[in-house]
Amino acid sequence: MAPDTAAPTESPLIAAVDVSRTFTVRGAAGRRRLRAVDGVSLAVGRAETVAVVGESGSGKSTLGRMFLDLLAPTSGRVEFEGTDLRAMSRSAWRRYRREVQVVFQDTGSSLNPRRSIGSSVMLPLQYNLGLRPSEARRRAAELLDMVGLRAETFLDRSPLQLSGGQRQRVAIARAMASDPKFIVADEAVSALDVSVRSQVLRVMRDLQVERGVSFLFITHDLGVVRAVADRVVVMYLGEIVESGTADAVLDTPAHPYTKALLAAAPRPDPTVRDEQRSRLTGEIPSPVDPPPGCRFHTRCPLAQDICRTTVPPVERFDDGTESACHFARHVRSGELTMPLADDAGEATIEEKA
Amino acid sequence: MDPLLQITDLVVQAAGRRGPVNLVDGVTLQVRPGEIVGLVGESGCGKSMTASAIMQLFPTTAVSIAGGSIHLRDAGRLDAMSARELRAVRGARIGMIFQDPSTYLDPLMTIGRQVAEGLRSHGVAGDHRAAVARLLGQMGLPDPEQLLRRYPHELSGGQRQRVLIAAALALEPDLLIADEPTTALDVTVQSEILALLRDLRERMGLSILFITHDFGVVAEMCDRVYVMYAGRVAERRDIVDVFANPRHPYTIGLLRGTLSPSARPDELFAIPGAVPDPRSMPSGCRFNTRCPIAVDRCRAEQPPLVEVPGGAAACWRTDDPELATAWTDQPVPREVSDGA
Numbered sequence: 001m002a003p004d005t006a007a008p009t010e011s012p013l014i015a016a017v018d019v020s021r022t023f024t025v026r027g028a029a030g031r032r033r034l035r036a037v038d039g040v041s042l043a044v045g046r047a048e049t050v051a052v053v054g055e056s057g058s059g060k061s062t063l064g065r066m067f068l069d070l071l072a073p074t075s076g077r078v079e080f081e082g083t084d085l086r087a088m089s090r091s092a093w094r095r096y097r098r099e100v101q102v103v104f105q106d107t108g109s110s111l112n113p114r115r116s117i118g119s120s121v122m123l124p125l126q127y128n129l130g131l132r133p134s135e136a137r138r139r140a141a142e143l144l145d146m147v148g149l150r151a152e153t154f155l156d157r158s159p160l161q162l163s164g165g166q167r168q169r170v171a172i173a174r175a176m177a178s179d180p181k182f183i184v185a186d187e188a189v190s191a192l193d194v195s196v197r198s199q200v201l202r203v204m205r206d207l208q209v210e211r212g213v214s215f216l217f218i219t220h221d222l223g224v225v226r227a228v229a230d231r232v233v234v235m236y237l238g239e240i241v242e243s244g245t246a247d248a249v250l251d252t253p254a255h256p257y258t259k260a261l262l263a264a265a266p267r268p269d270p271t272v273r274d275e276q277r278s279r280l281t282g283e284i285p286s287p288v289d290p291p292p293g294c295r296f297h298t299r300c301p302l303a304q305d306i307c308r309t310t311v312p313p314v315e316r317f318d319d320g321t322e323s324a325c326h327f328a329r330h331v332r333s334g335e336l337t338m339p340l341a342d343d344a345g346e347a348t349i350e351e352k353a
Numbered sequence: 354m355d356p357l358l359q360i361t362d363l364v365v366q367a368a369g370r371r372g373p374v375n376l377v378d379g380v381t382l383q384v385r386p387g388e389i390v391g392l393v394g395e396s397g398c399g400k401s402m403t404a405s406a407i408m409q410l411f412p413t414t415a416v417s418i419a420g421g422s423i424h425l426r427d428a429g430r431l432d433a434m435s436a437r438e439l440r441a442v443r444g445a446r447i448g449m450i451f452q453d454p455s456t457y458l459d460p461l462m463t464i465g466r467q468v469a470e471g472l473r474s475h476g477v478a479g480d481h482r483a484a485v486a487r488l489l490g491q492m493g494l495p496d497p498e499q500l501l502r503r504y505p506h507e508l509s510g511g512q513r514q515r516v517l518i519a520a521a522l523a524l525e526p527d528l529l530i531a532d533e534p535t536t537a538l539d540v541t542v543q544s545e546i547l548a549l550l551r552d553l554r555e556r557m558g559l560s561i562l563f564i565t566h567d568f569g570v571v572a573e574m575c576d577r578v579y580v581m582y583a584g585r586v587a588e589r590r591d592i593v594d595v596f597a598n599p600r601h602p603y604t605i606g607l608l609r610g611t612l613s614p615s616a617r618p619d620e621l622f623a624i625p626g627a628v629p630d631p632r633s634m635p636s637g638c639r640f641n642t643r644c645p646i647a648v649d650r651c652r653a654e655q656p657p658l659v660e661v662p663g664g665a666a667a668c669w670r671t672d673d674p675e676l677a678t679a680w681t682d683q684p685v686p687r688e689v690s691d692g693a
Contacts, residue, residue: 055539056510148627165396193395193566194610198623205621220540223569223612227621250614264544266569268611270592273573280541283509
C-alpha cells in the first residue's frame, strides 16, 4: 500500500475486461432489464490495493462478485493471471478458488452457526492447503491471534457468541487461511470500531507486505480509501466515472461526483462543518432507466446542456487520472467550483482573463 | 439554564450467574435545551446501555437500573416511573431513532399509518393524514401525500430513516435519542440526514443525544461530547476542545485512529488490546491495561473527573505534559512477530 505505486506495468494479477452484468427485474411496467455494471474494465496488480467507491446502486458490489465468480458477466470476461475464468482448466480453476478470497460486510450470515470459530477457520486450511487437523488448529490459532482474537478464548466459541466486530475478524482470518493472492473486501471494515478497524487494516497491510496479497476494497468510507488504497475507482450507475491514484483522486478530483462524495464525507474537524460544503441532492436514479447523456447529470450541480444529451468522453490526465466528465479539466483545476449546499445559483465556468 | 436531561451517577446492572455485573457504572451526563450531545466510545463501553436506560428499553429483562437517577425537566425522575408513566413520556417528550431503519418499520403497514401510530397511541384524535403528510414533507421527503400509502420496502434506506425521524418527532418531543442513525447509510445520504437533524434543532429547538463511534460524525454534529470507556465517562468536553486538546489518553488514542479522507495517516494507529469484560474490570483506572502512560497510582486508584478547559477528564495524568505525546512515542504494536 505504498502511496506512489501507479498502475502496474507487468501483467495484472486479475482483471475485469469490459464486463457488463444485467439483471431482469419485474415491476409494475413488466419485466425490464437492469444494467448493474456497464462496460467496466479494471485490472489489479500484484501487491496492489484498489478501492472501488460509490453509493449503493453504483454497481460496485456486482463488480466485486464478478471478480469472485459469484456472478458471471453478461458480456466481457474476468481474467486471473491472464486466463479467462470461463476457459480455465479444472486444476487452474481450483487454484483460482483458493487464491481468490472474499470478506463480506455481513458476516452473521457467512459463518456457519453450527461450527465453532476454530473449525470455520480450519476448514480452508485442511481442504485448500491439505494441513492435518492438529497443524490446521495451530495455524487457525495463529490467524485468530493475528486479527486480535485471543485463540484460547475464541477457537471453541460459536459465531452466535461473538459481536459483529469479532465475527468480522473471524471472516478475515478465514479468508487469509487459504494463503490467498487476492482478497475482495466488500465493506469488510465499515461496521468496525476505529481501533478494531485499524487493527484489521494493519493485518491486511502486513499480509500485503509479507506475502504480496492484492486487495479490492469495496467501500463507501473515503478515510479507509485514503489510508490503504494505491488506486481508486469511482463508480456511478454501473460505470466508472473517475479513476487514478488514491492521492490524486482524493486531492484533486476531476469528476463532480467524486467531489460530491468527498464533500459528504465527515471530517474529524469541528471547524470545517459540512454546512459550509456542497451537498448532493436527491438519490441515485434507478439503473433500470439511467438518464441519457452523462448519467450523473440529474444530480450534478454543474450540469450544462451538453451533459443532458451527450455521453462524456473519458478525459486522460498526465498522472494517469481518467475522468468521464465533459468538464473534467475545469473541475480538476478548480476553475469550475461546486456551489455550496444553500447556493441556489447555477454554476458557471469562469473564463480565465 | 436548567438541563433538559440530567443523568446522575447512573448504574446499569445485568444479572449474571456469578452475581450482578455493572454495565454502566456511575455515569453523570447532561443535555441542555437545544444542545446536540455526543456519546462516543468503542462497542461495549456502555454508550448504548446509557441511552437505553433513559427509557428503560433494555435488550433483556436481566438488565436494570441499579443506582443513580435520570431526571427529565418538567417530567420528574424517569428511573422511578412505572412502565405506564414511561409510555406517556416516550414519543411525547423523548423520540428515538436507531441504526437500521428497516428493523423498526412494520413491513405490512403503510408509511402513513406507522407515522400516525404515535399520535393515535397518545390519544390525539381526528384524521392524521394531513398532519403526517406535512411532517413527512418537513423531513425532506418528496410527494408526502403519495408516500402515505406506500410500504417500507418501496423506500430507500435514507428515506426510511427520514420516515423514522418523522415518527419519532410526530408528537414534538424536546429530546431525540439517536443511536448510530447514519452508520448504515451511504455518505451522501448520511450527510443529508445529519443536515436534517441540525436543521430540526434550529427550527424546533430539539435537543439530541447522539450516539456514535465515528469522531467524524461527532465533529459534524455535536456541541459537546462524552467519551465513555468501560461503563464510565472518561472525558466530557466542548466540541472544539476535545479535538484541539483532548485530555484523556483514551480520547487521544481514538482520535489518532480516526481516518480522514483529507490526509493519508503516517501509520494505521490502533489502541492495543480490547475493552475489558465487565465481569473482570481492572482495578484503579479501567483504562490502565491499555494506557501507554499508566503509573502505579493508575492501577490502584480510580481517577475522578477533574475540571479541564471546556469540560473534565478522568485521568491521573491529565495535567502531565507527557499526555500529549502518550501515543506518539509508542512503537506501533504488531500482532505478527517479526520472527526476530
